Amino acid sequence: MEQERPVPPQALNNAAATAELAAALLQARQTILPKRLGTPGPDAAQLQAILAAAAHAPDHGCLLPWRFVLVPDAARAALGQAFADALRERDAQATPEQQEQAREKALRAPVLLLVVVDECGGDPEIAPSERLVSAGCAVQNLLLMATALGFGSALTSGKALQSQALRGLFALGEGERALCFVSVGTVVSRKPVRARPVPAQYVGTLVPGRGVQPWPQQGE
């Protein structure tokens, strides 16, 4: 298997330019739902770059507790059937129209991946929550690389992920959990970007004796 060549340190020696580029990339990513993603999808080299980005996620214990399963065109009908079966697992009265709607969800976006996390294999000291964080980081890397290559992307979830139909189709092991799907493709249309929270909304400062106080503190 081809190893990635390490980036020479001098490639990142202009911190200001690198930060500006990183901020632009982060800010460019927004969810583009699968129904808004069309062809062309990434070519083989682009898909390789997107998938390779995941490997740069932090991974406590280097367990590689997550994996991705590509769902190519030839497997979309089977996934659609699993979605319809999952619906019937939850609702035996689901109408044929509802089942068809469920099936149709498998046909969107040129690239579709299932994210799977292994919650208990390997070192039992590494908790499921840490594995989920690692998986989240891997997914974000993948989304950012897709964005950098000019593609739109989205995560989608739903009750079908826990269904026997889907678990069976993907042959998930006992300790494995299907986290979400990742879709990638060309942006056909997009919604306006959403307002982002600012750090003051999600950052506090620990002040011994006074608990967690707002950030920034006065004078900071």
Ligand SMILES: Cc1cc2nc3c(=O)[nH]c(=O)nc-3n(C[C@H](O)[C@H](O)[C@H](O)COP(=O)(O)O)c2cc1C
């Ligand atoms: C694990 C996960 C699952 C998601 N599943 C869905 C989904 O099923 N349907 C959906 O519309 N958005 C889904 N989203 C996307 C969020 O709705 C989206 O990230 C949010 O609206 C913020 O938009 P942004 O990604 O453009 O910042 C999911 C996001 C995450 C992290």
